[in-house]
Amino acid sequence: MPDHEFPDDLGDGPNDGLDVRRVQPYEATKAYRCPGCNQEIPAGLGHMVVVPRRTPDDRRHWHTACWERAERTGVRPQ
Numbered sequence: 001m002p003d004h005e006f007p008d009d010l011g012d013g014p015n016d017g018l019d020v021r022r023v024q025p026y027e028a029t030k031a032y033r034c035p036g037c038n039q040e041i042p043a044g045l046g047h048m049v050v051v052p053r054r055t056p057d058d059r060r061h062w063h064t065a066c067w068e069r070a071e072r073t074g075v076r077p078q
């Protein structure tokens with residue numbers, strides 16, 4: 001299943017033109033690299049996926065803690 005079809009269960013609406021979704025552990029079937037820490041997010045680990053509304057192909061997968069830190073600090077590496 002393409003990961004942009006995950007239901008949006010955060011319900012917090014627009015976020016700087018980003019769709020931020022929580023990926024449940026059972027949905028994480030592939031490993032990704034987190035742009036927040038440049039470390040791997042292993043398959044089976046719940047994390048966040050951040051999808052720009054205008055360029056959805058540029059979605060990024062983040063560790064939940066890394067995304068929360070980026071949200072707090074306003075630093076969002078591409």
Ligand SMILES: [Zn+2]
Pocket residue numbers: 034035036037038039062063066
């Ligand atoms: Zn990370």
